[in-house]
Amino acid sequence: MADLFSGGAVGAVMGELLRAVIETINKGRQFKPTLETNIQTLNDIAPLVDQMMEYNDKLDRPRQEIQRLQSRVRQGQELARKCSRKLSRRKFLSFPYYQGKLKSEDQSLQRHLSFDVQVQNARNLMEVLLKVEEILNILGKQDFAKFSGSQIQGLSGAPEEPKCMGMDEHLSRLRIELLKDDVSVLVLTGLGGSGKSTLAKKLCWDPHVKGKFGGNIFFVTFSETPNLKNIVRTLFEHCGCKVPEFQSDEDAINKLGILLRLVGRSPILLVLDDVWQSSEALVDKFRFQIPDYKILVTSRVAFQRFGTPWPLEPLDHDDAVSLFRHSAQLNSKCSYMPDDNLVNEIVKGCKGSPLALEVIGGSLCQQPFEVWQDMKEWLEKQSILESGNTDLLSRLQQSLDMLEDKFSVSEKECFMDLGLFPEDQRIPVAILIDMWAELYNFDDNGRKAMTIIHDLTTRNLIKLIVTKYTSSFILFVAGYLKMLDLLTSKD
Ligand SMILES: Nc1ncnc2c1ncn2[C@@H]1O[C@H](COP(=O)(O)OP(=O)(O)OP(=O)(O)O)[C@@H](O)[C@H]1O
Ligand SMILES: [Mg+2]
Incomplete structure (x- = not known):
């Protein structure tokens, strides 16, 4: 070869x-x-x-x-x-x-x-x-033998079930939304005292929600100045875990991520209650890529970055009457029983605000006819804010305090300007733009005015109604707040 x-x-x-x-x-x-x-x-x-x-x-x-x-x-x-x-x-x-x-x-x-x-x-x-190293650090080396992933279970930080009137419809729609697969954060928004926290607490007790999340329901209140480490600490306690040392906020969030992943073999619901504008970015830190992990936020601000917010409307008249009667303890033991007409008039003056109904109803409990009559007349002439209740006043005042100065103009002033229009009436946006152009020398075809309208809308003070064929309108929904400044500066 x-x-x-x-x-x-x-x-x-x-x-x-x-x-x-x-x-x-x-x-x-x-x-x-x-x-x-x-x-x-x-x-x-x-x-x-x-x-x-x-x-x-x-x-x-x-x-x-x-x-x-x-x-x-x-x-x-x-x-x-x-x-x-x-x-x-x-x-x-x-x-x-x-x-x-x-x-x-x-x-x-x-x-x-x-x-x-x-x-x-x-x-x-x-x-x-x-x-594994991080988990060992969290659980504490000597206690590790006591725990295994399956033993770490949320003990539920859900608060007591609140008494709730007229929220059935809201509750079932909100539950459906929350349980959707593609929803990871849901923002429940409305004016101070509109019942956001109450509805969120009620939701934690809803049988379907409890059925899905079981013991993994955690309720955390943010308020004005939330302390991240304290919040994470509370969540560790809810889980029955030894609370580790946190070197920094970031460290606390990392450790929380690990904990939630351990807990997260079953679905988790975290409620962040009363989130202020300044804490919007903090909510982001609580977002982890864990399947079936949901966050419900309640806020007076309609944050847009987490998807379409869920607005809480005022109570309708019948539910408002039920809440008022309950708060005023109108029952057979009352020495004076107001007639339906008087009750209806006072309830109307409360503008469907659960907080106002509760406070004003409570203030009339066991009172004689004259006090009821006075209240009715006050509300006809003045506003619920005149009832003199400081809790009501301060909680509603916060809605105005959140407003800022924009374009060297105080947004609070702009809101007060709306007081020139009749309450609960549609105001054409074009008229408002012209009015502010005149008052504040805005000469930019309404751009600044629209920014302010948007800000007032996200704070639930007005409602923007966008129509397809004619111009847009705004509805002055929190009209009763316009005299708030006047009242608080009188004190
Ligand atoms: N549907 C309801 N039925 C009975 N009481 C209610 C209802 N909604 C709210 N309340 C009562 O009204 C008061 C205010 O409600 P809540 O604290 O939930 O309002 P909020 O919107 O969370 O207010 P804030 O913005 O100030 O946190 C509470 O005392 C609550 O018990
Ligand atoms: Mg609240």
Whole structure:
């Protein structure tokens, strides 16, 4: 054979040609066994890779790496299918070409498995070690034996179930919204005293909500100056865990993330109650990528960044009467029983505000006819704010205090300007723009005026009604607040 190639018998050129032909024939011969080995390997790997993808999704990790591996396997399977067709049709001439393709596909898969996947495995292992280390730190090394992931359960920080009137419709619609898969944060908004916290607490006791979240319902109050570390501490306590030391706010949030992931084998509901404008960014810190983890925010501000806010409307008249009667304790033991007309008039003056109904109803409890009559006359002439109740006054005052100065103009002044219009009437936006242009020298085609209108809307002080064919209107919904400044500055 060696002679044959060295040119003795066939010459140098022919020798090269022959060598190539024999190589090709050999390649063709190897085609079948190579194909069989490839199919075997790919069939073994494919279900494992699919399983890896399932685990990856459960862990909520980025999909790219496994997708790359998955597409390589699919590519290989496609090529193997093509080659099998060639084999069954005995297309001998194409065997050497496909043998080459099979070999290089196999080599590239092997390279990917032995380099990229090995490195990814090492990285994943280090991530697991880091998480274990963090968990050990949280639980305290000596107490770790006492806990396992399944034992850490929310003990529920939901407060007492409140007495609630006329919220059934709101409650069921809000529950449906909250339980939707694509909702992770929901903002419940309304004026001070409109019943946001009450509705949020009631929701925590709703049988469907309890059924879904079980003990993993946590209720945290933010208020004006929330202390992040204290909040996280409380959440650890709710979970029955030893509270770790927090080096910083960021550290506290990281540790909370780990805790919630442990708790988060079942759904979690976190209620952040009474979030002020200044804490909007803080809400973001409580957002973790955990499946079935929901946050319900209550705020006087209709934050837009978390999706369409859920506005809490004033109570309708019948529910308002029920709440008022309950607060005034109108029952058979009363020494004086007002007639329905008097009750209706006073209730109307409360503008559907649960806080006002509760406070004014409470102030008339067991009072004689004259006091009831006085109240009715006050409310006809003045406003609920004149009832002299400081809690009512201060909680509503906060709605105005949140307003800022914009374009060197006080938004509070702008709100007060609305007092020139009759209450609960639609005011054409165009008129308002002209009026403020005149009063505050706005000369920008209404841009600044619209910014102020938007701010007043997000604070639930007015309602913007956008119509399709005619101009837009605003509704002066919190009209009774316009005399608030006057009253508080009198004191
Ligand atoms: N539907 C209701 N039925 C009975 N009482 C209610 C209802 N809604 C609210 N209340 C009562 O009205 C008062 C004010 O309600 P709540 O504190 O929930 O208002 P809020 O909107 O959270 O106010 P703020 O913005 O000041 O936090 C509470 O004392 C509450 O008990
Ligand atoms: Mg509240």
